[in-house]
Amino acid sequence: MTTEPPERVGVWLIGARGSVATTTVAGRAALAAGLHPPTGLVTAGPAFAGAGLPPLEQLVFGGHDTHPTPLPKRAEQLAEAGVLPHGLPLAVADDLARADAEIRPGGPQPDDPRTDEELVSAFAADITAFAAHNGLARTVVVHLASTEPVPAADDPRAPASALYAAAAIEAGCAYVNFTPATGMHAPGLAERAARAGLPHAGRDGKTGQTLLRAALAPMFAQRELAVRAWSGTNLLGGGDGATLADPRAAAAKNAGKARALADNLGDEPEGETHIDHVPALGDWKTAWDHVAFDGFLGTRMVLQTTWQGCDSALAAPLVLDLARLLARAHALGLSGPVPGLGFFFKDPDTPPPGLAEQHRELLALADRLAGRS
Amino acid sequence: MTTEPPERVGVWLIGARGSVATTTVAGRAALAAGLHPPTGLVTAGPAFAGAGLPPLEQLVFGGHDTHPTPLPKRAEQLAEAGVLPHGLPLAVADDLARADAEIRPGGPQPDDPRTDEELVSAFAADITAFAAHNGLARTVVVHLASTEPVPAADDPRAPASALYAAAAIEAGCAYVNFTPATGMHAPGLAERAARAGLPHAGRDGKTGQTLLRAALAPMFAQRELAVRAWSGTNLLGGGDGATLADPRAAAAKNAGKARALADNLGDEPEGETHIDHVPALGDWKTAWDHVAFDGFLGTRMVLQTTWQGCDSALAAPLVLDLARLLARAHALGLSGPVPGLGFFFKDPDTPPPGLAEQHRELLALADRLAGRS
Amino acid sequence: MTTEPPERVGVWLIGARGSVATTTVAGRAALAAGLHPPTGLVTAGPAFAGAGLPPLEQLVFGGHDTHPTPLPKRAEQLAEAGVLPHGLPLAVADDLARADAEIRPGGPQPDDPRTDEELVSAFAADITAFAAHNGLARTVVVHLASTEPVPAADDPRAPASALYAAAAIEAGCAYVNFTPATGMHAPGLAERAARAGLPHAGRDGKTGQTLLRAALAPMFAQRELAVRAWSGTNLLGGGDGATLADPRAAAAKNAGKARALADNLGDEPEGETHIDHVPALGDWKTAWDHVAFDGFLGTRMVLQTTWQGCDSALAAPLVLDLARLLARAHALGLSGPVPGLGFFFKDPDTPPPGLAEQHRELLALADRLAGRS
Amino acid sequence: MTTEPPERVGVWLIGARGSVATTTVAGRAALAAGLHPPTGLVTAGPAFAGAGLPPLEQLVFGGHDTHPTPLPKRAEQLAEAGVLPHGLPLAVADDLARADAEIRPGGPQPDDPRTDEELVSAFAADITAFAAHNGLARTVVVHLASTEPVPAADDPRAPASALYAAAAIEAGCAYVNFTPATGMHAPGLAERAARAGLPHAGRDGKTGQTLLRAALAPMFAQRELAVRAWSGTNLLGGGDGATLADPRAAAAKNAGKARALADNLGDEPEGETHIDHVPALGDWKTAWDHVAFDGFLGTRMVLQTTWQGCDSALAAPLVLDLARLLARAHALGLSGPVPGLGFFFKDPDTPPPGLAEQHRELLALADRLAGRS
Structure with a gap:
């Protein structure tokens, strides 16, 4: 147990203005402010008390997105559509504006002249600047971009998700792939993450x-x-x-x-x-x-x-869960695929496949993160 | 591992001419004859190999029932209704007739002049005679009678299911209550079963x-x-x-x-x-x-x-499972409620309540019956 | 076809602060103001053009209710519950307040000392005063109160719904029973309505x-x-x-x-x-x-x-439909059960029972009201 | 009303050994023998009494099919699969064998050297021989073959269904297309049928x-x-x-x-x-x-x-209905698309589209066939 103030932890969202990301940012704010109980947040359960997960209030949001609509406006659209409770966008307007100010354009755009390496470096620089600017102990990169097509066998360019995963490694960040995109499955990336001592988890959130x-x-x-x-x-x-x-x-x-x-x-x-x-x-x-x-x-x-x-209400709390779990795993020095997270994913890195067994493995991870095993 | 011939084990069905009992007898015969794969039979799974359960061929059926329609006729009715495969009643006619010959009238009938004690003794005598006649190593009594009303608080007579449970104890048999009836929950019975070194399990099969x-x-x-x-x-x-x-x-x-x-x-x-x-x-x-x-x-x-x-197709294989498991538990000297059987029951004797955890407990029981733990 | 300004028509709701009534009043205002298309309003279809139905803008609402919560507040509650669109209560606040001002206490309360006759007269006086005060050409009474128990055979008092139906007759109004309550089915009432030349319709809106x-x-x-x-x-x-x-x-x-x-x-x-x-x-x-x-x-x-x-969104437009149809039927001198309205009711006064045939009868009524047949 | 013995009417099934055809032949026999009530047979309703439809007993079956499995065997397969009642194939074995004896090979097979015209003539000759051989007053051709692909725009050959429709015309038969195949929609065919004074109906039975x-x-x-x-x-x-x-x-x-x-x-x-x-x-x-x-x-x-x-149980009675209705229409001299049959088809020749209206049109047809209108 520590008496130091808790560290601030970054959550860098790829697809930061999408529905899931907007719900994640707004929902975190609502929970931190006590406006709603933490329904759907797995790590709010008693098994995770004492696991050393960063408190919700210590999370700082930023991310990449190419869409221009700012988060406060996106939140209003979601409230209009019945996804967010009416009144919530206004109640957490400051949190939405603060996160929106940390969103960078991302890419690549169709006519982007930069090479893959240049893109990775640019993305990594964005993340590093975000961390430095906010005084973050560490940052978890979470891939939430729209589902990416299966890459064609003969496409010479890496898919965007692989560039973002590479950028996470270059920036020294833990990484979560919440979509079915390639991400850390691109050739060589998982090995680089392991060598860099970085934990990661994926892929494709299991929400329905x-x-x-x-x-x-x-x-x-x-x-x-x-x-x-x-x-x-x-x-x-x-x-x-x-x-x-x-x-x-x-x-x-x-x-x-x-x-x-x-x-x-x-x-x-x-x-x-x-x-x-x-x-x-x-x-x-x-x-x-x-x-x-x-x-x-x-x-x-x-x-x-x-x-x-x-969809967004099912996914958003799991994004918070995974960001908290990966941040803690990173702090404890775990690297490579984090065991015990199959509970969250359609296509997990590790067995078992049954939900109850996956939940048991997750509880074992909680014990490990808490130093109880 | 033994080289002796396997023991013959009795299965005494209360409600022996009902749909579930008929399907159990016909289905056992079909499986033993290789006419059907053991779909739905939990103890046919690899986890139960080596657990010492009595082979299906060694089970001998008998029971109590007040209905006069013989099993071969009941099986034809069930085939007509699409519950049993067409042709099966004919294919297993001998097994049906043999089991039917071991059915005794049961009771109590509305105007039965016998006391509860007399009824229990008569039922127990039926079971004992069945075992002796067939040279059985042991017998499992399985309660399958129609759902019994919740007993009224002021009814001086014991419910029929309690009489049958008492008869099972008197006859030295393991006991399964596959219905929501009182059975072994009647005052004092569970204690008597434990004192007699008899295992039992219940209640109300979990089939839908x-x-x-x-x-x-x-x-x-x-x-x-x-x-x-x-x-x-x-x-x-x-x-x-x-x-x-x-x-x-x-x-x-x-x-x-x-x-x-x-x-x-x-x-x-x-x-x-x-x-x-x-x-x-x-x-x-x-x-x-x-x-x-x-x-x-x-x-x-x-x-x-x-x-x-x-309903009958869901219940019957579980009746076979439970008869096999209780026979083995009895042979090993387990007494009282057998732990690890909550997987089979709506209202089990022991936690946990979740199906996956119940399955894990059942596998642990298999290990114990096999002497692997 | 007339060049006179259209008459103003009263809609007197029994249960005027319930969910259906609140949705009816708010919805009429929203449609009249062009805020929503008339989805679910049967009489908005082309078959009813020229049938002489009172325009939505000419309807004036009032009614009986014993609940004290005013309509603007009720509308906010319904918006909170997702029944009314957010923002609608504010947008139609004037209409809600105006209707609420026309609501009278109703009854009978459990300890009400008045006789049935006194209650009927008091209710009728409320309706008459409403019509006079608002300069209405005629008024349709619509029963929307909570489902009333089946009357016990030996209960000497008339059910409340029968008192309201009698009051409608006494006040010279057309009458609709949108609930399964007794209403116009009480002994003698339908005959009195016919003698008074009043049309009526029922019973129990068919909404799901x-x-x-x-x-x-x-x-x-x-x-x-x-x-x-x-x-x-x-x-x-x-x-x-x-x-x-x-x-x-x-x-x-x-x-x-x-x-x-x-x-x-x-x-x-x-x-x-x-x-x-x-x-x-x-x-x-x-x-x-x-x-x-x-x-x-x-x-x-x-x-x-x-x-x-x-429920309320399914029922409210039908209330508007029936009020318009009964008002027109009254103006044309129809009396007794209006044929062709079985389309709207679970337990209609007249056959046929099939929805398509009922719709055909409704179109025939539209022709009759339009003078086309 | 006639005192002559009723005429015998042929039903020539394209796809005569498929599931629907087999169920049609077996079902007709079962109904004619009084083994089952005419559930699902629309023309068994009271509205069709007196419409002059050929009695079920007067129908004679034949058809084209390229599959070799005879009808008695096909019926057994269907009984095994739970489509036909057990015991029915045996009970109607004679009817099945008699119909099977009237099945001709059909075509075209992939390497069939015959031209379209030769195929049409050969098919028509089969039908004519069947009618002559059985002394039939007339024959209705019913297309039941497996769903045919949408013809490619540049395919020079006519689809098989069009060849069969042409053969029906050549043989002077009424025609029903119970599938989505081209059939009578091939260029020029409908006109030829009309010129030949032949009634037809289609297409694609509406069964689910x-x-x-x-x-x-x-x-x-x-x-x-x-x-x-x-x-x-x-x-x-x-x-x-x-x-x-x-x-x-x-x-x-x-x-x-x-x-x-x-x-x-x-x-x-x-x-x-x-x-x-x-x-x-x-x-x-x-x-x-x-x-x-x-x-x-x-x-x-x-x-x-x-x-x-x-599927087969839903389709088969409608095949009997349509054969009876078309036979009667033919006898009365109706030609071209028979109005009032949209009730039976997904993609009917004539409106209306709603089922209730379609049923009303069917009743009007019944009146017309009965000479009641």
Whole structure:
């Protein structure tokens, strides 16, 4: 236990003016001000008391984004759409303005003349300046940009997410990939992060259909029920929905979804998973799943689920959780993929695949971060 | 490892001509004959290899029932209703007839002049004769009778399920209560079982809605999502549906359901659970659940599930599992409530309440039965 | 066609500070001011152009209620709950205040010493004074009070809804019963209305599950599919949910629901319909229906529906529709039950039961009101 | 009314050994023998009494198919899969064998050297021989072959369905297209049928999701509710599912589905409709629909439906209905598209689009066929 004042910790968001980032910044402010209970924030649970995580009030936000709409305006748009509570944008206007002032343009833009190396250095310089300017003990870079298409095999340029991951390493930062983008999976990057003693975590936040599948699929395996087909359809509007209307982006997303099923069931069952862009739904998403399974003597049975959630509200608290956990891991000198974070991701770095087991591993990580194990 | 021939083990079914019992007898025969893979049979999984469970072929069936329709006829009715595969009753006709020949009338009938003590002795004598006649090493009594109403506070007579449980003790048998009836919960019985060195397990098999709830409820708790209301409706026909149309029987069933939610969520949420008798559905049941929960910043979200299953096909393999596990526990000298069986029950003798944790405890029991721990 | 300025028409709401009434008053103001398109307002459709209905701007609101919270405050509560758009209460504050000033206390209160006749006279005097004060050509009384229990057979007092219906007749007003309460069904009242040359309509607005059933049930009949069971569960919070938690109130509601099925299918199928009060859902309601039907050669099939709607937003436009239609019918001298309004009610005065046929009858009424037939 | 013995009428099925055809032949036999009530058979309703439709017993089956498995064997497979009742194939074995003996190979096979004209003549000759051989008064050709891909714009060969339609004309037969294939829509064919005085009907039987949409979509329009998005997913196994896994075949199917929505709602809403091949489901199909709509003041609401049906059991009685109706229309000298049959089709020749209105038109046709109008 320490009597020093707690350190200030940076959270650098790639895609800092998106819906998830805006909800993260506004939500942190609301929780720190006591305006809302910490519903949905996993690290607010008793298991994380004493784990040395940075308090919410000590987080300082900045990030990259190419969109010009400032955060206070974005927050108003989200309140209008029912994603943020009415009145919240006004109540946390100062926090939103302060974070917005720390947003840098990012890139690369289509006609950007800079080489990949120049871009990485520029991004890293932005992060370093942010840390120095705010007197931060350390910074966690969190990738939240719109889903990136699966890179074409013959594309000579690195995907943007890989440049940002490289910049995180160059700036000496822990790194979280909350999207299905390449990020730290680009050739050589994970090794560089490990050599630099930096922890990282990914990828693709588990916030809806895959969360549910990770909770349900083990039930079938444990009961020796034979899942014959698992089909699903996701309907979502908002920015992510538009991005996922691109089949290559959807492919990136679906790879993680399929893996969650196959890892839990042993085999990949029949069935497709669709992601439909339905602008009328705004930031809300609906996921329908249909599971056809065989019981005793081949009797055919069916489970259906419908999940109706708000994407940003599901993702934002996990962003805060991961930033806090990675900051602490970094402070303790952990490097490479942090074990025990599969609970948060569709396509995690490490097994196990079942949600309950993942939660157990997360509690073990909490003990480790607390020095209890 | 032994070179002796495996022992023959009795399975004495209370309600031996009901749908679950008929499916259990027919299904065992089908599996033993290699006609079907052991889908839905938990103890067929690799974790139970080496646990010393009696092989399916060594099980010998008998039981009590007051209904006159013989098992071969009951099996045909179930095949007609799509519960058993067509052709199966004929293929396993010998097994059905053999089990039917071991069924005794049971009771008490409305005008039965015998005292409780006389009934217990008569039931126990039936079981003892069955064991002697068949040269059984031991017998497990499994209570499968129609759901019994919650006993009225001032009723001087013991409920029938308690008489059968007492008979199991008197006959020196392990005991499983697969229904919400009183059974071993009657005053003094559990103590007598323990003194007699008999293992037992209960109560109320977890085969549908509560199975799903035990898999899903921990997800909300682990993610710190606030469940505000959990509502549900069960539609079922068949004998159990008719019984549950009696509000006092439904009350017995629902107590277990409510406990599963409260134990997993910490608090009992708003919401009711209905059980409707819909004769048109026959042995099939449909359970709809609606979960209203709050996410980050109070955002309201909803999960709905629909489970469509065949009651007997869900229950029967678990009856085989429990008979095998209790026989082995008895052979090893375990007595009292067998720990690690909460996985099978709505209202188990021991925590934990979450399905994944219950499965872990079951694996620990497998290790113990195997002498691996 | 007339060149005179349109007449002003009163709408006197029984239950004038409830959610439906508040939404009706606020919504009319929003539409009249052009703030929203007339979504959900049936009489805004082209079929009603030229039918001589009073324009929305000419409606003047008043009513009875025993609750003290004024309409502007009620509207803010509804906006907070997501029922009214944010900002609307402020935008139509004048309209809300003006209507609130016309609300009288109503009754009877539990210890009210007045006789039924005195109450009817007092209510009628309130309505007459409202009409005189506002220079109204005529007034339509609309019953919106909380669902009233089914009257006990031996209760000597008339139910409150009957007193209000009698007051409407005494005040020479057209009358609409939007609830399952007794209203104009009390002995002798319908005859008195007819003698007084007053039109009326009822009962119990068809806004959710029964609307859907009236659209779907004819499909089964037309295709000669045999519905074997139609089961349903309604979850709702809000005031109506609390009222319906009283079994006698739910019974009143369910009578209409069952009639809609029986009339459309020829026979009443198996299955129950539950109404659960779930406060967490606020003014939102969810209705799940499960229809088990037989197809060719007895093949068993299932249709399930889930309807998630906002009760007040579903009901309020129909209140405006009915007030406009009854005002016009009154002006044209129609008396007694107005034919062609079954489209709006669960338990209508006249057949047919199918939604499409009811819509056809409504269009015929529009023609009649327009003098086109 | 006639005292002559009723005429024998041929039903020539293109795709005569498919699931729908097999169910049609077996089902007719079961109904004629009184083994099952005529559930799902629209023309069994009282409105069609006296319409002069050929009795079921007078129908004689034949057809084209390239598959070698005989009908008795196909029926057994369907009984095994739960599509036909167990025991039915045996009970109607004679009928199945008799129809199978009338099946001719059809085509064209991939390497068929014959020209289109030669194929048409050969098909027509098969039909003519069947009619002569059986002493039939007339024959109705019903197209039931697997969904045909949308023809490529530059394909010089006519699609197979057009060849069969031409053969029907050449053989002087009424014609029904129960699939989305081109059939009578090929250039010039409809004109030839009209010149030849032949009635026809199409296309694409309305048996599940679109049936439901045609019943529900008018409700939204009648209530002035604004449908913003209508999304859907179909899961089906069986032969049709496999065919529809080809995107060009699915495109043909979906064109009809989209039209049903657009015609009923005035506008085509947002949302996609998927058709997934899920072999595990066999002949069963599940259709999930999600309708996002706006109510009063823009309040967002949702309707979801899940339809679980057996494709062949839904289609087969309609095939019998259409054969009977077209035979009677032919006998009365109607030619060209028969009005009043939109009730049966996804993509009908004539409006209206709503199911209730379509049913009214069908009843008008019944009156016309009966000489009542």
